[in-house]
Amino acid sequence: MNVVDSDFVIVGGGLAGSVAAYRLSEFGDVTLLSKAPPTKSNSYAAQGGIAAAIGPQDSPSLHAADTIAAGAALCRPDMVAMLTERAPGVIRWLNGLGVTFDQHLSGEFALGLEGAHRHRRILHAGGDATGRKVMEVILAALQQIPTIQRETNIQVLGLAQRRDGSVAGAWGQSACHPGQPILFRARRATILATGGVGQLYLRSTNPVGASGDGIALAYCAGAPVRNLEFVQFHPTALDDNEQQCFLISEAVRGAGGVLVDGDGTPIMQDHPLRDLAPRDVVARVIYQYITRRQPVYLDCRRISGFAELFPTIYRHCVSRGRNPAVDLLPVSPAAHFMMGGVLAEMDGTTGVSGLYAIGEVASTGVHGANRLASNSLLECVTMALTLADSMKRSTMVYRKTDMHLDVEDPIALFTPDAPEVIREVQSVMWAAAGIVRDEMSLLAGLEQLNILSERYPQSPSVITARCIVQSALLRKESRGAHYRLDYPSQRPELNGWDNVLSQSGRSPV
Ligand SMILES: Cc1cc2nc3c(=O)[nH]c(=O)nc-3n(C[C@H](O)[C@H](O)[C@H](O)COP(=O)(O)OP(=O)(O)OC[C@H]3O[C@@H](n4cnc5c(N)ncnc54)[C@H](O)[C@@H]3O)c2cc1C
Structure with missing residues (x-):
């Protein structure tokens, strides 16, 4: 060895x-x-x-x-x-x-x-x-x-x-x-x-x-x-069907970028912080439009000196045929931060x-x-x-x-995840524990992950995904990035309550 x-x-x-x-x-x-x-x-x-x-x-x-x-x-x-x-x-x-x-x-x-x-x-x-x-x-x-x-x-x-x-x-x-x-x-x-x-x-x-x-x-x-259960979905990833979505940083909205619908009407006007409202709020507003099949755009046309302020974003968008100084940028939420x-x-x-x-x-x-x-x-x-x-x-x-x-005792090592395993997990997680969830979606997701876990018992992705879904099931409220359709309000009695999983305590695996 x-x-x-x-x-x-x-x-x-x-x-x-x-x-x-x-x-x-x-x-x-x-x-x-x-x-x-x-x-x-x-x-x-x-x-x-x-x-x-x-x-x-x-x-x-x-x-x-x-x-x-x-x-x-x-x-x-x-x-x-x-x-x-x-x-x-x-x-x-x-x-x-x-x-x-x-x-x-x-x-x-x-x-x-x-x-x-x-x-x-x-x-x-x-x-x-x-x-x-x-x-x-x-x-x-x-x-x-x-x-x-x-x-x-x-x-x-x-x-x-x-x-x-x-x-x-x-x-x-x-x-x-x-x-x-x-x-x-x-x-x-x-x-x-x-x-x-x-x-x-x-x-x-x-x-x-x-x-x-x-x-x-x-x-x-x-x-x-x-x-x-708290996975942050960034509201403004460029909507261009790539596996790793390109991020349009929040700094762009900080510099004056405005989220608009297909008619050019701003969509965040009702929130006191408008386009700079917390990410979960903005992500859910965009998600509602997208589920109604109404595209959302980031309008950066009033930002002077965009190319100098945001050179990486500018270069990427131009390489995809969209010039932020002239064109609206199609955006939709993407999983971003745990x-x-x-x-x-x-x-x-x-x-x-x-x-x-x-x-x-x-x-x-x-x-x-x-x-x-x-x-x-x-x-x-x-x-x-x-x-x-x-x-x-x-x-x-x-x-x-x-x-x-x-430390030389034999242990069960994980098996590196093949791309097809990751793809299966991704589909399950997007549907079950995405921007909005509820008990039905989460239980269905857990069942699918249980099946995956029998097929791939040593998959790190399946283990982590199950922990996320189990955590989301246990928090019966909406708070921050965790939004449950069946518990749409924040429950004050759960302020400060931490949802802890461990092998020695509650265990999803
Ligand atoms: C597009 C984008 C923009 C962001 N912008 C900002 C920002 O402006 N400001 C901000 O504060 N945060 C931002 N974030 C979040 C921030 O970048 C991350 O939270 C932070 O960089 C995480 O750093 P890390 O060192 O913990 O992990 P990472 O930088 O992700 O590094 C993880 C490392 O672990 C390795 N690794 C993983 N699993 C294994 C394994 N099994 N074996 C060996 N190696 C492994 C990976 O190869 C990698 O080297 C952004 C994130 C993204 C994706």
Whole structure:
């Protein structure tokens, strides 16, 4: 058996995993695994920016208030306070590393506005290429560090557990060598940074591979997962029938883009925040039009300098024959972001010893039932830095001999999902647990997933999808991104109620 030892094993090379690798390498050797190159991560695709209260009229408490309002009485206020207070420091840290955020000619940061933010606090890099620009700087920094071993073609298919249940590494497999798992043993910590679940849905802004492996890995290792019913559907993905839908960032509406129907009539006029209403509200309004077979468009024609402000979006739309300065852009919602995830503290600690979760795969409670725009890149960096600080303070190091004795027990590894399995899951999830759900759709979806699970018992996508559907069944109310036709109201008595699944408690599998 092939075995690789290091202090830290990180699963996922997006922003959360890469920042963690960078900082942890200061006091240990790191193995950074990902199943796809970094260009195929949510982090690389991020357009809009990173939120931080650095404007003159702004403060972390105002940022926290907007985050909590968007979260629909489900955020953990202590976590939100931590995130928003650390945000200006995160920007300074990224700036120090070499990330150049867009500035006005005066030299001040150019702060943008996005949905449900009441102040300008979104920092961009390269206009609408923030994720790519930030990732390029971090990846360049990683290349200089010899104690980081990066593997970009290894899918992790199981966690290596000791007899007491604690995690001491991960089992991975290269796509080039199926059937030859490698044990990546971790002396100090195994960190999940596997991103989101968007690819479990027919329409998604997420890259192929963002199918919730980390949730399945953690869940099967006994870690509690929380609030998985809250999947954010971004209202404005370009409607051009591609598997990975191209996102038209909310910043475009922040700059004056208006959602209109086929007659050119604005469709968000009735909401006090109009086109910048919370994403779930806008997504449902568009969904209602689309289910009546009435197309919805984003009208960007009044935005002056669109090509300079949003170069990535401009280039993509023009390549699809739509010039935003002249044409209306057809849009419809697509699965975008998982608010729930593996229950974790800000330093990534989960319910299982030795296992950490950071970034989108984690549920710290900062997003509640609906994420405030541009808070997730911030969460990735904040969690990675907090994790590294806490690891630096910790003195717990496992002896190599213990590792040899304990983690080599045979375990049931996942089977990488074939494209046809993913496609079946996507159809089920879109119909059962999409933008609107009810008991009938969810029960039908669960039944179909149960059948899939008999056919593909070791499929990570099926396991995660079942957890999502089960969670959506258990929350008998509508709140934030979770909208149930049979329970259309928010139930105040469920404010602050977390929907937790674990193998040792309620279990969908
Ligand atoms: C189009 C788009 C635009 C966005 N815009 C913004 C924005 O403007 N601002 C904002 O704050 N947020 C934005 N988001 C959300 C944000 O980008 C993500 O939440 C964040 O980047 C997640 O980072 P991450 O490091 O947790 O995961 P990711 O960046 O998705 O990285 C996940 C990594 O895990 C790897 N992986 C997954 N499973 C396995 C496995 N089994 N084995 C090995 N490796 C595995 C993947 O290969 C990948 O390297 C956007 C998202 C999208 C899709």
